[in-house]
Amino acid sequence: MSGQLKNKNVPRATIQRLATYVQVLETFARDGVEVISSNPLAVACGVNGSQVRKDLAYFGEFGVRGVGYNVASLISSITGALGVDREWRMALVGVGNLGRAILNHGDFRARGFNIVGIFDCDPFKIGEIMHGLEVRCTDDLKEHVIHDNIEIGIITTPPERAQRAALHMVEAGLTSILNFAPARINVPDHVHVEYVDFFRHLYTLAFDQSHGHEEVSLE
């Protein structure tokens, strides 16, 4: 069993599938499954077995031929190889309903993704305590990013404030942004933005529903 990354050029789609594998493996672990082979894992993830084996091959040899993968070891090997099995300190900008929900989302903390600073530009919110954290003025983001070793910024503002929040993050030196606001943001090339876009999913469902669920080809 090895958790070393053999090749740094892992396709983004592979990393995304690995996140799904971890989620599914955690479900199996919760159900008491100790060993699993690639085919049932693939079925549960909605991909095929050869895809699972190919994705895992980026990280060396997992599993024992004819026996399968040890569930607990595979989870720690994948998260270790991805380099995500440590604490990630995050700042959240925008403490409306969605921001509060993210703040209360126990699964983030359980996987090491800790929100350690919360920010807003609304003077009525600044100073309020939420989930043990004091809401700070977004203008003070840079100071806190440096002081608290923050590496990831989360935007949960309304769409019209998302760009301003992103600029604050870039100025603060953050290079990784998770954007929940339904707006695209412009940042320098060295900054990586991931969009959690509810409408992409709703439009896809609505389109399929409108057009009778015929097979839609995958690009």
Place this chain on the structure above:
Amino acid sequence: MSGQLKNKNVPRATIQRLATYVQVLETFARDGVEVISSNPLAVACGVNGSQVRKDLAYFGEFGVRGVGYNVASLISSITGALGVDREWRMALVGVGNLGRAILNHGDFRARGFNIVGIFDCDPFKIGEIMHGLEVRCTDDLKEHVIHDNIEIGIITTPPERAQRAALHMVEAGLTSILNFAPARINVPDHVHVEYVDFFRHLYTLAFDQSHGHEEVSLE
């Protein structure tokens, strides 16, 4: 200007990009932009101009050569062609923090995606009023789906309850599910599930941050 769908086999990736175009066009509209050509639209969406033109071509001829697209018309043409420019009635199962945040998310309603029923299996929550809706027992989902013409189910339960919520939805006749719970669910083939998966995005950011932001190839 035409909003007719020329070909029903629109790739899923195109539909997802069209959702982004709508979002970006709405931002332009908010900023007072009335006409836009494909290249600045493409830049704002993070794709290239020929991709935008190719995606829009599925819906016939938009825009005037050398002049560009009328922003307001393009928004209504895209949503019309996708068939999403009507009311979508949705049921939400799981009224914890995330469920409440989704319920309060004004952008859903603004785009016609209305949550008209909220459900939970916690007897302490049943009967509570949230956002003008009474929390119902999940066992009563089927009755409400039929009575209220509900077409989309939203799962915002904890991960260990997601499968049960999905089964209730399938039994109630829903064929479109948006799953926010960090768990994969098993449903019959005719049911379409879209996953809003925060961890896919966090893992991608964390991986890039761990591996020095080198170029990751896109599959």
